[in-house]
Amino acid sequence: MHEPVACTELFLPRLRDRGFTVEVAETLEVYDDRTALARADLILQCWTAGRITAEQEENVVDRVRAGAGFAGWHGGVVATFHEARRYQYMVGGRFLCHPGGLIDHRVDITGDHPVVHGIGSFRVHTEQYYCHTDPTLEVLATTTFSGEHGEPETAGVVMPVVWLRRFGAGRVFVSTLGHAPADLALPEVDTITERGLLWAADMPGAGRDH
Template identity: 65%
Template sequence: MRGGWAGHSPYECCGIFEKFLTLHDFDVEVADSLEVYADLPDVDLIVQSWTTGNLTEEQEEGLVTAVRNGAGFAGWHGGILAFGYENPRYQYLVGGRFVFHPGGFVPHRIDIAAEHPIVAGIGGYDVHTEQYYCHVDPTLEVLATTTFAGVGEAPETKGTVMPVVWTRRFGAGRVFVNTLGHSPDDLLLPPTRTITERGLLWAAGG
């Protein structure tokens, strides 16, 4: 699923992982309209890259039901977190929502916070991109975090440890979220790409 605000390069970013999934024997179908959620076929994985907008009641019902029944749901950055603010069931499914990124593009560190196949063998690393401040569900399985320095318009965030990568179980489905991924360059950074690729496979049940 790709579309919405063009500033997050949904077509280019999805292209990176479309190739990856095809190489892992997935039959990939690309949708450019949220209408597909209203009548989802039986799938192993739904990857969403759609910033801004909301789901209709029928679309929200279709997506939430599909994941609860066993479909994986995965995405990165605003394509999954800056979307559906008027859809409470979607928000609960994802486990978080984007609030803001103080300071804009800032250097910060990603710290690995758990032992999990998605982050196995990956150490902490530095990035220079948007640092997402989110409202998050306390039940998430957090795999990576970042610590805010209190820059820009939000000095009160100094010292805040925020989830960057997380998973959650939702009924019979699996959900994977990576807050990194503003641009293709961000996603192509080797540790970020590896985490995202593994996250997609994990969400699909692998």
């Protein structure tokens, strides 16, 4: 489905309520604008597939390394710009497949980071993302693959679902959940996503502290 406007509108009003000035760009040309990037405390990306130019990639990666937050979910961050190695390195993971399509599976919370504090494991009916991920990530939630749906080699694989990454002076928040607005509206996913955006922006409100 991937409904970028409907999905981002679940969270943009809350960022405004927190005092953010929200600027919406509908093309990747915003990544050509170093002035616009320089004033961004948080870059919330929702862009599946597509191509990013070398200059656009350099600009956004450099801005995050210099201190901007970068955040997003699902295909909007990990199923995009596959040829952009610096971008993939910054995000810390890339989508490969989702065996079975929309399936029932469990998301397990790991640890007690403020972004997931007070949230227990929960069930979802959505795509179970199989990704290649960086070993340095701070993983907040995982899912375990069954090996069904024609991919037996995935049996028992514990895959990151939500993660954080420090990148230079910047912060990166990624959740692989969010195929449709209904997925993001689940109470657990809603809370994790809102806290993750605030954590990436280095703002209070990401759980007990920031």
